[in-house]
Amino acid sequence: xxxxxxxxxxRSSFGNDSSPKEHETVxxxxxxxxxxxxxxxxxxxxxxxxxxxxxxxxxxxxxNEVHIFGYARTKISDDDLRDRIRGYLGKDAEHVSKFxxxxxxxxxxxxxxDGFQLLDKEISQHEExxxxxxxxSRRLFYLALPPSVYPPVCRMIKKCCMNKSDxxxxxxxxxxxxxxxxxxxxxxxSAQIGELFEEPQLYRIDHYLGKELVQNLxxxxxxxxxxxxxxxxxxxxxxxxxxxxxxxxxxxxxYFDEYGIIRDIIQxxxxxxxxxxxxxxxxxxxxxxxxxxxVKVLQSVLPIQDNEFVLGQYEGYxxxxxxxxxxxxxxxxxxxxxxxxxxxxGVPFILKAxxxxxxxxxxxxxxxxxxxxxxxxxxxxxxxxxxxxLQPSEAMYMKLTVKQPGxxxxxxxxxxxxxxxxxxxxxxxxxxYERLILDTIRGDQQHFVRRDELKAAWEIFTPxxxxxxxxxxxxxxxxxxxxxPVEADELLAKVGYVQTHGYIWIPPTL
Numbered sequence: 471x472x473x474x475x476x477x478x479x480x481r482s483s484f485g486n487d488s489s490p491k492e493h494e495t496v497x498x499x500x501x502x503x504x505x506x507x508x509x510x511x512x513x514x515x516x517x518x519x520x521x522x523x524x525x526x527x528x529x530x531x532x533x534n535e536v537h538i539f540g541y542a543r544t545k546i547s548d549d550d551l552r553d554r555i556r557g558y559l560g561k562d563a564e565h566v567s568k569f570x571x572x573x574x575x576x577x578x579x580x581x582x583x584d585g586f587q588l589l590d591k592e593i594s595q596h597e598e599x600x601x602x603x604x605x606x607s608r609r610l611f612y613l614a615l616p617p618s619v620y621p622p623v624c625r626m627i628k629k630c631c632m633n634k635s636d637x638x639x640x641x642x643x644x645x646x647x648x649x650x651x652x653x654x655x656x657x658x659x660s661a662q663i664g665e666l667f668e669e670p671q672l673y674r675i676d677h678y679l680g681k682e683l684v685q686n687l688x689x690x691x692x693x694x695x696x697x698x699x700x701x702x703x704x705x706x707x708x709x710x711x712x713x714x715x716x717x718x719x720x721x722x723x724x725y726f727d728e729y730g731i732i733r734d735i736i737q738x739x740x741x742x743x744x745x746x747x748x749x750x751x752x753x754x755x756x757x758x759x760x761x762x763x764x765v766k767v768l769q770s771v772l773p774i775q776d777n778e779f780v781l782g783q784y785e786g787y788x789x790x791x792x793x794x795x796x797x798x799x800x801x802x803x804x805x806x807x808x809x810x811x812x813x814x815x816g817v818p819f820i821l822k823a824x825x826x827x828x829x830x831x832x833x834x835x836x837x838x839x840x841x842x843x844x845x846x847x848x849x850x851x852x853x854x855x856x857x858x859x860l861q862p863s864e865a866m867y868m869k870l871t872v873k874q875p876g877x878x879x880x881x882x883x884x885x886x887x888x889x890x891x892x893x894x895x896x897x898x899x900x901x902x903y904e905r906l907i908l909d910t911i912r913g914d915q916q917h918f919v920r921r922d923e924l925k926a927a928w929e930i931f932t933p934x935x936x937x938x939x940x941x942x943x944x945x946x947x948x949x950x951x952x953x954x955p956v957e958a959d960e961l962l963a964k965v966g967y968v969q970t971h972g973y974i975w976i977p978p979t980l
Contacts, residue, residue: 500606502536503593508614509540519555521903537596540575551575581622586630605637612644621662628666644673653928673910678739679917680902687746710835711740713823724792730799735823737931757916768926770811778806781945782955784826800945801825804958818965826950832860851883852970863977864890883973892978
């Protein structure tokens, strides 16, 4: 591969089996610099650097073209940073060592020019060493930082570290959630950053959009004929999008208490999944067409009703010394959203998230209406459901009623099951951050949150969040290791969810 070129094997997100080419190859001029700001923090150490390493191991990042820069206030050496992240990269010592040699560390503050001028000098020296034509190089800044420092950091990048883009080069900014705490703060943050960078340069990352089965949603819905006529209010009784953790805040109590379960999980991760479940078919797979349809869903959501949410806080949450004694922050929430359009009128979308519950999982559960004229008298066994298990044990399965084997005509609930570990043995499922960072390098914004999408999401939840913050809404106490407040199950039953009794999905073993 010639100097000044960076080759990447591009795997199509939506492959066409009729095409003889399984992979596309994209050639771009100009070397690639990836700058991780907040390099000494937990997010960079546990997620960002490991994702970059796995892209390197799979051949998407080439050592003769890419260089990685860490930037933070901590005064450490290149080797110190390498030692900090080494243990998170895997056990292949030879490849880990080669990857770590691509990393250089620069120390500096987040709001002064000196550090960023030094950073720009180091990046420029790397570009010159690769004979990269000025204006053709690519600079990707990953902000693994708290939102409070986004504006000053972005100002410094704009002032000191921009690549000239007249010869095909670019500067892109990856912003981690949370994007504000309510509508006003999010709009203020968007306005400050929007003054510095154009929307195509900004990549607001929500790692749920990089999960394998979330990425599969559009294929499932729009590439399979038998889903098309069923996916509407005539057939679907309700949709649940669930996130459960079987542990509490455990060391993150102070951080979590600033945000709570709605800001931390529901307003972003689960709402993004809802958009993909509920959106209309886009006119194409272009990122803007997909994001247009997601925005339409959010703009169709009605205000949350007082009798359609339940808040909870697990017993012992306030024992954490970093959590205020009188904290009103919910660690559990069930919220019913109503989409006011032709497809979904009357169908409750139930978003449920909680910590310190009796299991760990994230899933989408589409429950269908009862079979009319039930001649087998089997409704008591439960309804048909289509379940997409996002984590752990990625799977899709359809719960359906079948005849129980034997001489009697009796029915039982079973499943049609696609479990990924069994069906795709030996095929690694990439981490969400790997996919999203690669999309950023390619300039594909499909799986990133657009500014108007962010605004519409905050408009839905801000009124409820302000009432919680003001102490108007009190969370119910629940026991750690339980299903959450009993009122949440009562709310589900009230809006029409029928729980299946006596059936448990068991992931197939290899």
